[in-house]
Amino acid sequence: MALDLVAICALGLEELLAGELEALGVSDVRRQRGAVTFRGGWRECWRANLRLRTANRVLVRLASWPGADGDALAAGAAALIRQENLRWDGVSVAQLFDPDRTFAIHATSTASAVRDIRWVGLKVKDGLVDAQRQRFGRRASIDREEPETPLRVWLHRDRATLLLDTSGEPLDRRGYRVQTTTAPVREQLAAALVLASGWDGRGPVVDPMCGSGTLLAEAAWAALGQPPGCLRRHWAFEQVPGFDRAGFEAVKRETLPAPGPDVRLYGSDLDPAAVRAARINLKRAGLADRSEVRRGDGFNWAPPPGPGLLITNPAYGERMGQAEDQWKRLGDLMKQRYTGWTAVVLAGDAGLGKHIGLKPRARIPVRNGPLDARILVFDLY
Numbered sequence: 526m527a528l529d530l531v532a533i534c535a536l537g538l539e540e541l542l543a544g545e546l547e548a549l550g551v552s553d554v555r556r557q558r559g560a561v562t563f564r565g566g567w568r569e570c571w572r573a574n575l576r577l578r579t580a581n582r583v584l585v586r587l588a589s590w591p592g593a594d595g596d597a598l599a600a601g602a603a604a605l606i607r608q609e610n611l612r613w614d615g616v617s618v619a620q621l622f623d624p625d626r627t628f629a630i631h632a633t634s635t636a637s638a639v640r641d642i643r644w645v646g647l648k649v650k651d652g653l654v655d656a657q658r659q660r661f662g663r664r665a666s667i668d669r670e671e672p673e674t675p676l677r678v679w680l681h682r683d684r685a686t687l688l689l690d691t692s693g694e695p696l697d698r699r700g701y702r703v704q705t706t707t708a709p710v711r712e713q714l715a716a717a718l719v720l721a722s723g724w725d726g727r728g729p730v731v732d733p734m735c736g737s738g739t740l741l742a743e744a745a746w747a748a749l750g751q752p753p754g755c756l757r758r759h760w761a762f763e764q765v766p767g768f769d770r771a772g773f774e775a776v777k778r779e780t781l782p783a784p785g786p787d788v789r790l791y792g793s794d795l796d797p798a799a800v801r802a803a804r805i806n807l808k809r810a811g812l813a814d815r816s817e818v819r820r821g822d823g824f825n826w827a828p829p830p831g832p833g834l835l836i837t838n839p840a841y842g843e844r845m846g847q848a849e850d851q852w853k854r855l856g857d858l859m860k861q862r863y864t865g866w867t868a869v870v871l872a873g874d875a876g877l878g879k880h881i882g883l884k885p886r887a888r889i890p891v892r893n894g895p896l897d898a899r900i901l902v903f904d905l906y
């Protein structure tokens with residue numbers, strides 16, 4: 526039987542994530558707030574973990590039950606363990622909740638009577654271990670650092686949903702960002718800029734204020750078909766009972782990059798530490814031969830012959846007047862030097878992006894950590 530899968534993402538990225546899932550060929554893709562649900566087997570789950578660029582994690586929905594108070598939360602968890610024939614694409618309750626496997630529970634609560642998330646986690650844990658004692662004669666241990674079964678419980682409108690985290694470390698930790706600078710953009714958001722731009726992978730990629738080089742790396746990996754999980758060593762799904770390593774190796778082989786277009790990357794930054802960081806990160810991402818990163822003012826830089834993709838997330842001075850002026854300069858730069866290019870910019874929420882003075886083809890509100898931001902896409906004629 527197919528799994529109920531959930532890919533979670535930053536608010537605002539749902540549509541791009543749903544597009545990625547549709548491209549993977551999974552079924553029943555449905556957008557939620559901060560998540561996209563879909564169906565498939567373990568292979569689809571591994572493939573999603575390996576290939577989704579805009580997701581934070583991939584989870585399997587295990588069960589759902591009414592949880593208006595602590596007793597109800599515990600009772601629903603216990604009822605799950607008592608089920609004899611329940612399986613998740615071949616993995617039985619007895620295998621997943623084997624008392625010899627450690628587990629941990631991460632809880633959230635929204636719009637529910639039980640608001641204390643520690644209490645939610647505690648009651649669900651109590652239900653699980655009590656039922657384990659009854660069914661198996663002993664209970665599993667908790668391991669918060671490296672659980673064999675990492676669980677999440679979401680309590681929403683007094684209904685609990687128990688999920689298995691199949692990712693472990695969040696998917697944005699691609700493994701190439703070994704050096705950072707101030708305010709680096711998260712990898713999934715960087716990938717979202719690339720996907721939102723609709724760029725076809727042709728022509729050079731330029732980030733005139735490249736910081737640690739994340740946008741350049743994500744653009745190149747997307748254009749080359751490089752799976753975002755290619756450098757990663759561990760996934761939580763490897764601990765699922767009966768994990769088929771040969772099957773996963775086959776999924777990895779099917780995602781090996783085809784010889785891609787001749788992507789060339791160009792970055793500049795005023796800060797020498799950023800230039801150093803970008804060079805190190807791009808090398809780690811396997812992109813050293815394709816990239817040129819130099820120290821300099823992005824405003825005084827003649828781009829390579831295009832058209833291509835201009836991609837950037839500028840961060841300007843604190844003072845409002847100064848920031849407005851800089852956004853206007855960016856707009857002038859785009860008009861004067863990047864005619865015929867596609868441009869995609871991550872702008873903060875303060876409405877400063879409008880000082881670019883060009884009408885965006887697309888404008889996507891997104892959450893950037895604790896901040897509201899906008900992805901703005903421009904066709905520069």
Ligand SMILES: C[S@@+](CC[C@H](N)C(=O)[O-])C[C@H]1O[C@@H](n2cnc3c(N)ncnc32)[C@H](O)[C@@H]1O
Nearest residue numbers: 709710734735736737739794795796822823840
């Ligand atoms: C928000 S950070 C970019 C972060 C980058 N996307 C990353 O992931 O690391 C903005 C960068 O713009 C650089 N910067 C600001 N003004 C610049 C200018 N006129 N020319 C070049 N770089 C500039 C800063 O040094 C900073 O590294």
